Amino acid sequence: MFSLNYIIKRVVSAFIVVLGILVLTYILIYFSPGNPAYTWAGRPRGPRAEEAIKAAESELGLDKPLYLQIYIHINRFFKGDWGISLRFKQPVISVITRNLVASLELLIVAFFIAIPLGIFLGVMSALYRGYLVDKVLYTISALFISFPRFWIAILLSVFLQMLGVNLFGRIAPSYMLVIESVSGSYIIDSIISGKAEIFIDALIRILPPAIIVALYPMSLTVRVLRYSLSEKLYEEYVKQAISFGLPRSRVVYRYALRGMVPAISQLHGITFAYSIVDVATVENIFGRDGIGSTIVKAIPYNDYPLIIGLLALTGILFIVVNTISDIIQIVSDPRVRI
Amino acid sequence: MEAMVLNEIVVRARNLWIGYEEEDRVLWALNGIDIDIPKATAFCIVGESGSGKTTFGNAVAGLLPPYAVTKGCLEVHNITVIDGSRMNYSGIRGNIVVRIPQNPIATLNPYLKIGSIFFDVLSQRFRAYSKAKILEITLNAIKAVDLPDDILNRYPHQLSGGMSQRVAIALTIAINPEIVVADEPTSNLDAYLKGTTLNLLRGIVRSGKTLIVITHDILFASVLCNFIAVMFMGNVVEIGKTEEVLSKPLHPYTKELIDAANLDFKNIRYANNKLKADLNECAYASRCTYYSNRCSEKPKLSYINKSHGVACWNPLKNS
Amino acid sequence: MNSRIVEGRLTAFLNLFKISRKFSIGFTIMVIMAILSIIGFFNTPYHLEGWGIVTEETMKRQGLPPCLPFNCPNINHVFGTDDMGRDLFSRILVGAHLALIQTVAIVFISIALGIIMGIAAGYSNMVIEKISTYLIELLIVIPSMVLAAALVTIIGRGIQSVVIALIATWSPWYARLTYILVRQLRELDFIKICEAMGFTKTYTIFRHIIPNVAPIIFVEGITDSGSVLIEIASINFLIGVASLTSIDLPDWGMIVGYGIRYIRTFWWISFFPGLFIALTALGLILLGDGLTEALSPWLRRRWRLWF
């Protein structure tokens, strides 16, 4: 296929960016004010500080030349040895993967809500621009974009609490021991082990935060479609389809909206990265595990290895998402040939 | 023959006004025109840029943008589509009227293969037909315009301009509507493709359909069409049988157009068109060599014989 | 610049209000916020010492009623007080200029850096173009939140960590936009003619490329500023949640984040700063939308599907 070549090229350049991120994380360590080993050890104080700094120094290989240090850093990264988290006293890689899966679960559910709903409402808004439907949709999306999601989440959680509904955590504590962790995502795990009640519990608990995280990508889709779909409806080929007498739904969805797929794919590649901040804040409010709560726990302990590992892994996640969205963009347009 | 032709009118415009809403005013593109288009003829509309030809074609084909405002009355195939400010094109588009686009490459959906475009369009037109039947119609239409069958598997961007023009005509043939509106069908084709397009359009007329051709090209019009209407600044200034209009033009503007086509620019005055502020004046007044005081009043279209009409106070005298 | 031009600009600006109601609303909100932040910068009901901390003496001197922790909203404290007995309204007023300055600084610096990077990637020599392209690709995938957390552990919990992190992650978007625009411009004849006539690249950049690119980027930046404000607030929210002791810096996001631990009983600590973030972001977004609308008239057209 014509696109295979492109995909290979894209993956190679993505890999270069991954290396760039690793170098950057090392630079962050190296140029941290004071002694890098001191930062890496989490600014220890007290009698055992000397020892901890010594250990960190040998771990980073600070006595070697800089390029070797970077090489050691990258090498250790690919071996999965990212150091020990100071807060959790566990290997960084296991802490991060556990929490990243939890966050991804939330993010993906949110996007499953946001994309179809956003497209549907955006089409409505574009078709009746300036009329009541559109005005209502515009107002709603402007509010959802401008209201901080953590604030909406606070209001919702207080409201739920007033109703006496307890949806905190990712899963009811009593189920926690019953389920065995395979993927780290309770939704997938419960399907694998075939426990319907756990599945429903996990789903109900993920819905309120997921809806809140979905607000931003959904509203953004509505706004983008509102602006550009009505422009698309003026394209000559859409006009011609109308002249050929195609029914309205076909013209709108198969002709006009089809032309928006690359733009929508690009948009969601971007909002995926933006929404991770929302995920982090909303997780904290709903008492869920995830990178948000990891960061919150890491900051007071100056848990530098954990944060650096998180930086590298989230960066890599974004690269993957960007690459996928670029590939969708290219493949969905038959005019582009590589 | 003539009587029969004049009896059956497929497009009838009566005092039709069409304008576009601007910021705070309406820009009138058609200022109260009257046109009757007889069935099974090739009817041509010529006129300079901005005179409202496309607007009229879109009004017939039902492609006016949503911010268009209308007055008067337009009947297509005995269905009133424009009545005052109301528009209703249900059942017209794709069944009775189809527009052949000016720029065919841009008018095919770039994301669909030609085959699925055909299928989309035809399954809508002939709901009762089976897939095989639709494919048969498609292949016949493709054959009628001399395209290879494998074109159905291609994307629009893989076609040349002439090929996509023929695809558009094949689509029209397959739909088989009563009225075909061709908006500048030849404006960006070379001489040879112009000839083939001409033949295809003739074939449409011969099969008993009505063809409305909008063009700048008065030569092309003279070869293809039996009727011609000359438009100027949103008014029909002259209308009639092609031979009559071209051999004995009555309106000074028609004369100007014919002279221009013959590369004879001796009598042309280069004057800017006035803004359309004064709708009560003859629109051509500021450019007219035969200006008289009466021209400050707008002339009505008056017929000198059964089919030849002119809107001018001082029509040219052709000896 | 003579007075005619100034007058023309002024009427054009006033016209914006006539054309777009969104612009008027957004502008009004932002003017109110600006006034509040200026007031908050100089004087607040309970702000004299530090970041809204009221000491015994000042209260006595001013004859103010005593401040108790967790006062619910009342006449003396319209928005209540927090866990240290600080007047929330005063803290929000002081926080206003922090929020506005952070947003404006981030957007402007990101735009400036973005234009530089974009032009370097799109219109310079081969090596710099390659390097800049990869730099943009790299910065684009850096998660702002985690970078901010890293900087917080290095530099500490001031506003500068968040500002640096956001500049690093927003500028590549403007760089990418600039890059795309520059690529389009390069294909146009007037740039090609400049090259053919032997003008230097620097001349072309300053004379032709920046004037064509900057306005587009600026409108984009104004539209984005609402999202920037919320991103700042979200990251500060996390820092606030992470904080073990009460924070002096009256950043809105931090107040919300710190107050979250009391949300079940003392809801106002998180509610009111959040409301102000929401209002400010709404103002910025309406401002951006209004500008976009004013620049593209067809967006203002009312229309429905006509077929």
Ligand SMILES: Nc1ncnc2c1ncn2[C@@H]1O[C@H](COP(=O)(O)OP(=O)(O)OP(=O)(O)O)[C@@H](O)[C@H]1O
């Ligand atoms: N979509 C539109 N919106 C606003 N005004 C329009 C629109 N389409 C046409 N007009 C205006 O209506 C008038 C007539 O335009 P029209 O396209 O009908 O001219 P035309 O005779 O087809 O010209 P050309 O030969 O250049 O195609 C012009 O003054 C034009 O500015």
Ligand SMILES: [Mg+2]
């Ligand atoms: Mg036209």
